[in-house]
Amino acid sequence: MKIVLETIPVWDGLKEDSECFLCSLMKRAESDAIGYYLSSAVMTPEVRVETNTYGFCPHHHRKLAEANKPQVLALIMDTYYDENKKSFSSPFEKIASAKKAKNAEKAIKEFSEAYMGREKGCLVCTRMNDRLYRYCFTIAALFEQDADFRKALSESKGFCVHHTLELAKVAGDAIGGDSLLEFYKTIFSLLERNLERVQKDDWWMTQKYKSENKDKPWNGCEDAQKRAVYKLVGEADVIDPLKDKKSRI
Ligand SMILES: [Zn+2]
Numbered sequence: 001m002k003i004v005l006e007t008i009p010v011w012d013g014l015k016e017d018s019e020c021f022l023c024s025l026m027k028r029a030e031s032d033a034i035g036y037y038l039s040s041a042v043m044t045p046e047v048r049v050e051t052n053t054y055g056f057c058p059h060h061h062r063k064l065a066e067a068n069k070p071q072v073l074a075l076i077m078d079t080y081y082d083e084n085k086k087s088f089s090s091p092f093e094k095i096a097s098a099k100k101a102k103n104a105e106k107a108i109k110e111f112s113e114a115y116m117g118r119e120k121g122c123l124v125c126t127r128m129n130d131r132l133y134r135y136c137f138t139i140a141a142l143f144e145q146d147a148d149f150r151k152a153l154s155e156s157k158g159f160c161v162h163h164t165l166e167l168a169k170v171a172g173d174a175i176g177g178d179s180l181l182e183f184y185k186t187i188f189s190l191l192e193r194n195l196e197r198v199q200k201d202d203w204w205m206t207q208k209y210k211s212e213n214k215d216k217p218w219n220g221c222e223d224a225q226k227r228a229v230y231k232l233v234g235e236a237d238v239i240d241p242l243k244d245k246k247s248r249i
């Protein structure tokens with residue numbers, strides 16, 4: 001499969017100078033995907049088959065509900081409930097007609113598995129995942145092809161731990177040999193250096209709460225505790241992708 005490089009959003013992201021520009025790009029990807037599933041696209045039969053079959057993870061189901069698009073979401077939910085009935089009706093019947101608690105428990109387990117199975121797929125996560133793959137692929141490809149990009153990346157704040165690992169998983173599809181090794185070394189030295197920096201900022205915040213430091217400058221550490229969290233876990237991870245990526249890592 002030929003991957004079209006996402007050069008412009010990746011360069012723009014890098015220039016943002018945030019703690020992890022993949023997090024920013026993925027927040028945008030998430031809101032685009034939510035917007036898509038709350039648009040007239042869901043009136044088309046193919047998209048409705050998708051929403052009925054795969055649905056959304058709990059996180060994105062809630063996001064759809066919070067977006068306040070009642071008419072479109074009502075349509076999605078109506079046929080999604082119809083689909084649920086196909087797997088829920090048999091355990092419901094068994095529970096209602098059970099003569100012993102043990103038989104009911106077996107049917108409750110069957111219901112629980114059917115319910116968990118319905119939560120497995122997520123169309124929003126899948127769309128985010130597709131975009132994340134293209135962004136990671138582009139970052140590795142630009143690292144090999146463009147000396148300016150390589151320099152800007154090595155001087156940047158890097159990525160959160162979550163996205164550093166994603167980059168490492170995808171890079172081997174885009175580049176190989178010495179470039180790949182150099183890429184691994186670059187993203188992990190960026191991570192090490194920037195974890196250190198974020199911890200120092202966080203430490204300065206702990207010091208700022210001491211009375212003797214009350215009048216000293218914040219040095220840009222007003223949000224250090226949040227950055228310390230986001231640098232580790234990211235701000236918009238893909239929770240439940242439908243497709244498992246093939247990767248050596
Ligand atoms: Zn990130």
Ligand SMILES: [Zn+2]
Nearest residue numbers: 057060122125
């Ligand atoms: Zn999801």
